[in-house]
Amino acid sequence: MSTELPAVAPEVLAEAVESLTARLRKKLDAAIESCGAGAAREADGSVTVRFGEDAVVTLRPGPGPGPGPEGMVTRAEQAVCSCLLAPRCLHRTAVLGACPLADPALEPHPSTEAAQPEPAAEGARAPEHPHAPGTLGTPEPPQAPPGPDAPTAADGSGAAEPGPAPGSLQAPGSAGATTAAGAPPAPSKPLTAAQTAAAVALWQAAAEALAAGVTAGGAVVQAELLRAAHTARLAGLPAAEAAALRVVRGLRAARERRAGQRLADLTGVFRALLHTTALLAAGSADPALTGTSRRAYTPGGSLRVHGLCREPVLSATGYGGVVTHLLAPDGAHYSVADVRPGGLARARGAGSASVALGGATLDHAGLARGGLRIVGATVSPEGRLGAGRSVRATPLRGTSWTGEPAAALFARPAAEAVAGQLAAGSDESAPALLGCDVTVVGAAGEHLVVRELREDAPLLRLLPAHPHPELPHAENLRKLARYPGLALRVLGRPDLDRAATLRPLAVGPVPGAEYTLRLPEEWLGRADLGYDRLQGAHFPHPSTTPAPAPAAVPDLPDPLGDSPLWRTRRLLETGIAGGRRAVAEAARADGPVAAYGPLRRAGLTAAAELATALATEADRRPRDVFGRLSDPSADGYARAWLAAATHLAAAERLLVAASWAATR
Numbered sequence: 277m278s279t280e281l282p283a284v285a286p287e288v289l290a291e292a293v294e295s296l297t298a299r300l301r302k303k304l305d306a307a308i309e310s311c312g313a314g315a316a317r318e319a320d321g322s323v324t325v326r327f328g329e330d331a332v333v334t335l336r337p338g339p340g341p342g343p344g345p346e347g348m349v350t351r352a353e354q355a356v357c358s359c360l361l362a363p364r365c366l367h368r369t370a371v372l373g374a375c376p377l378a379d380p381a382l383e384p385h386p387s388t389e390a391a392q393p394e395p396a397a398e399g400a401r402a403p404e405h406p407h408a409p410g411t412l413g414t415p416e417p418p419q420a421p422p423g424p425d426a427p428t429a430a431d432g433s434g435a436a437e438p439g440p441a442p443g444s445l446q447a448p449g450s451a452g453a454t455t456a457a458g459a460p461p462a463p464s465k466p467l468t469a470a471q472t473a474a475a476v477a478l479w480q481a482a483a484e485a486l487a488a489g490v491t492a493g494g495a496v497v498q499a500e501l502l503r504a505a506h507t508a509r510l511a512g513l514p515a516a517e518a519a520a521l522r523v524v525r526g527l528r529a530a531r532e533r534r535a536g537q538r539l540a541d542l543t544g545v546f547r548a549l550l551h552t553t554a555l556l557a558a559g560s561a562d563p564a565l566t567g568t569s570r571r572a573y574t575p576g577g578s579l580r581v582h583g584l585c586r587e588p589v590l591s592a593t594g595y596g597g598v599v600t601h602l603l604a605p606d607g608a609h610y611s612v613a614d615v616r617p618g619g620l621a622r623a624r625g626a627g628s629a630s631v632a633l634g635g636a637t638l639d640h641a642g643l644a645r646g647g648l649r650i651v652g653a654t655v656s657p658e659g660r661l662g663a664g665r666s667v668r669a670t671p672l673r674g675t676s677w678t679g680e681p682a683a684a685l686f687a688r689p690a691a692e693a694v695a696g697q698l699a700a701g702s703d704e705s706a707p708a709l710l711g712c713d714v715t716v717v718g719a720a721g722e723h724l725v726v727r728e729l730r731e732d733a734p735l736l737r738l739l740p741a742h743p744h745p746e747l748p749h750a751e752n753l754r755k756l757a758r759y760p761g762l763a764l765r766v767l768g769r770p771d772l773d774r775a776a777t778l779r780p781l782a783v784g785p786v787p788g789a790e791y792t793l794r795l796p797e798e799w800l801g802r803a804d805l806g807y808d809r810l811q812g813a814h815f816p817h818p819s820t821t822p823a824p825a826p827a828a829v830p831d832l833p834d835p836l837g838d839s840p841l842w843r844t845r846r847l848l849e850t851g852i853a854g855g856r857r858a859v860a861e862a863a864r865a866d867g868p869v870a871a872y873g874p875l876r877r878a879g880l881t882a883a884a885e886l887a888t889a890l891a892t893e894a895d896r897r898p899r900d901v902f903g904r905l906s907d908p909s910a911d912g913y914a915r916a917w918l919a920a921a922t923h924l925a926a927a928e929r930l931l932v933a934a935s936w937a938a939t940r
Contacts, residue, residue: 281335334357467559478516483909508520523545574655587781594619600613620744647671649669686713713763716756716759718757719754723739725829725830741780752805759816835935845924848924856910857894890916
């Protein structure tokens with residue numbers, strides 16, 4: 277779609293689609309595809325789209341925190357059409373459908389100077405960042421929730437309790453009992469009747485969207501989800517609304533075949549939405565499920581924090597910025613974020629922008645290698661530091677990674693740290709940072725293969741934290757691959773969707789190693805891979821420091837790809853792409869015995885049974901004597917799909933955990 281179009285509030289689009297007649301709804305998807313290219317920005321800031329000679333749609337976005345400089349369309353009267361059928365016309369609705377979706381939660385908090393949006397990702401596949409808006413996926417902890425009509429949250433399945441809220445950062449060794457600010461978790465309040473009804477309605481809309489799939493999940497299906505999401509927001513369920521918006525954005529990206537869009541991502545966001553709404557509809561009032569419409573900053577007292585690294589943030593919805601990761605002497609993680617509209621240019625420039633925190637005279641580059649003494653700190657549950665008027669901050673001298681508190685991050689084996697995160701139910705979209713000392717083995721495809729500097733340590737894969745070609749992550753990893761045997765100290769975030777994979781944010785020299793990095797003194801012993809570019813002078817010179825004999829890069833097994841679970845994954849993704857009908861046709865073509873026999877022979881009986889149940893339910897279309905569907909509801913199919921998807925997520929997590937501990 278054209279970038280000239282402003283963002284539109286989801287409820288405005290849903291209302292416009294609902295006002296169309298059935299005949300016009302059938303033409304809506306084709307009209308949306310053809311109207312974006314004709315957008316033109318006028319001198320007064322409005323955007324016009326012409327449909328032939330008789331109809332002109334005019335959008336007058338108001339000031340606001342939207343992706344573009346002109347804000348968002350947040351009211352129906354901001355979109356008008358000159359045709360006789362307006363406002364219930366196809367032209368107006370098609371233009372609104374071509375606009376990007378706005379984030380309804382973008383409003384400043386009293387304790388911050390700028391709105392801090394929710395997560396997102398852009399371009400090629402990368403882990404969704406907790407500080408970027410509009411993320412595709414926030415996968416839930418692996419559990420098997422029931423449908424909305426079930427009496428309990430886990431019907432005797434032995435599933436674990438939900439993990440911490442998405443984006444939460446915990447101190448090392450924490451079991452999730454307290455937040456980064458040290459406050460106990462808020463007690464759960466029973467859901468109101470309005471909240472339960474909104475959750476049931478959103479479940480039903482999500483089930484219908486799942487049954488439709490990408491092929492049939494056009495503007496009408498998306499509008500039903502948006503309308504149910506808006507109802508959930510009004511009922512006080514912002515987490516459910518956010519999950520629904522991620523599904524709609526994912527459907528749009530898949531239908532438009534955007535670069536980097538994967539069915540696996542859309543499978544994850546559908547699973548998250550169905551999981552959340554199923555538990556809410558069943559009466560669960562867990563705060564991690566209900567969520568909050570804005571981040572609640574609580575007093576954090578006096579803090580001393582030291583910089584670890586900085587990370588660029590780039591969003592598919594037009595936001596860009598930087599997050600600087602900090603560490604307190606007690607091991608608690610904190611962060612300072614500066615994410616605003618601006619895209620790539622904003623992400624690249626924010627790395628050297630001033631830190632808007634308590635009058636501190638530091639930029640983010642200085643904070644990442646320095647520190648702050650903060651008086652009157654305000655802290656969100658995720659560990660984000662607020663910039664309220666009462667906050668006062670004084671710069672501190674930076675400490676290297678070899679000193680405390682950063683040294684503790686590198687003292688724990690990586691496999692042990694990852695196992696702790698998986699056991700604690702850490703959210704997959706924002707796993708905690710971990711550090712390890714490694715030696716470079718070489719490049720293998722898109723991976724940089726390294727081995728941890730421990731006895732019987734496994735081989736690890738390093739992938740760019742963000743693959744955008746204008747950011748130096750990938751280029752820096754390619755340069756490191758040219759020096760086999762190089763000793764590195766790596767700080768990054770584990771990718772819990774891949775076997776033994778780490779997304780490095782910063783690297784530094786290993787203390788005591790001869791063949792290691794030679795970084796400038798002002799870098800304080802680390803290079804931020806998203807901002808600093810490694811040069812030849814930063815590597816050991818062969819004439820003074822001979823390189824170790826290079827070792828052959830071994831073939832890295834992929835337990836996820838080699839496991840027969842790929843059959844379940846393919847079935848789930850077939851349902852996402854083609855809907856319920858595609859699952860039924862695939863089951864009829866292959867036959868359940870031939871398709872899922874390998875799962876049973878491998879001992880994965882539960883996976884085989886769940887996949888068979890899904891295929892059977894997809895093909896169950898009972899009809900009356902007149903040939904009409906006697907049970908048109910998609911509820912049973914959605915519950916069967918969710919059970920199979922949740923089991924698959926749990927099984928793949930176990931395989932990922934095992935890959936970190938395996939020696940090769």
